[in-house]
Ligand code: KG4
């Protein structure tokens with residue numbers, strides 16, 4: 161089965177073609193045939209964050225070039241003039257709000273033959289709605305042009321599925337292949353990203369129970385805000401992480417201010433999180449002060465330690481309480497090596513298995529969307545699991561973005 165994944169929920173435009181075979185949990189394997197990811201990181205750096213209207217325009221500009229690169233890498237782009245007149249009116253209607261996308265897509269469709277693709281998987285939420293709509297309308301347009309069914313994908317499920325796979329050839333983007341880890345339920349997922357911080361219990365694939373979540377800022381948001389206080393560029397997570405690592409490896413004498421930050425809600429009897437107080441505590445320590453480079457390193461380290469203590473502490477307690485046999489770590493912040501190493505070390509001591517994907521696939525991409533989409537195809541659904549999955553294709557006419565879509 162060939163699935164084309166499309167991801168536009170935030171500031172990364174991703175288009176990926178995978179070839180996958182096998183049932184969920186029974187030797188499923190995949191190959192990435194083509195993978196294009198165009199990040200708006202430079203714009204984010206310039207403007208200090210993501211602005212939905214600007215991000216939407218960038219997606220509209222980037223999707224056709226990303227599709228071209230992806231299909232070209234997959235050797236699935238065959239030049240063959242095609243008559244598009246019979247579906248052109250429909251395309252115009254679908255892409256009414258994305259004229260720039262329409263202007264690029266029509267010559268593309270007229271120039272190339274329909275590639276061999278069995279399904280389109282597109283992120284429908286959660287995320288920034290204007291951005292989600294561009295991806296959805298792009299999928300609807302391709303569906304109309306090439307008569308390919310669409311599977312609607314929850315972005316957070318994409319992060320979970322990405323970590324469920326055992327990846328090989330991770331240094332090479334295209335040509336990367338992998339198979340599914342053997343999973344033991346119940347599985348507990350810690351999802352940490354720019355918009356989410358959640359502990360999700362999964363008793364079987366496709367059935368989710370959110371047992372804890374942030375009451376204010378998401379952990380990635382806290383990383384980004386603290387980074388800004390330290391004068392670091394957006395997105396701040398990788399920069400904080402680098403400074404924290406420098407502090408761990410090089411600062412031996414504390415002629416710099418020693419700081420101590422709170423571990424919010426760590427000892428409370430629930431699985432919720434709160435990071436806004438931690439962010440405010442950093443603000444108190446930084447406002448009206450000239451920070452030296454060592455001050456920044458020490459602060460970054462203490463912040464990363466505080467976040468890690470809370471995330472790891474609560475995950476371990478939840479794994480214990482729910483008898484989880486597997487912990488899955490996913491979302492952009494899971495690229496953080498300190499968090500993944502600490503979680504791995506502590507879970508090993510508890511004989512609980514940790515699944516996590518290569519750091520370069522922790523942040524948003526379309527591989528995860530294609531994989532999650534694949535598991536919702538009838539062909540990937542073993543009879544025993546039939547009740548757990550949606551199994552139907554989306555109706556392109558009613559497919560809609562849902563910025564606050566929940567895992568359920
Ligand atoms: O999943 P993602 O790519 O986008 C959302 O769905 O939100 O996550 C992006 C977040 C950003 O807040 C970014 O700062 C954070 O992931 N991030 C990191 C690291 N790499 C990315 N946070 C901490 N350490 C990192 N190495």
Ligand code: ZN
Nearest residue numbers: 353491492524
């Ligand atoms: Zn994400």
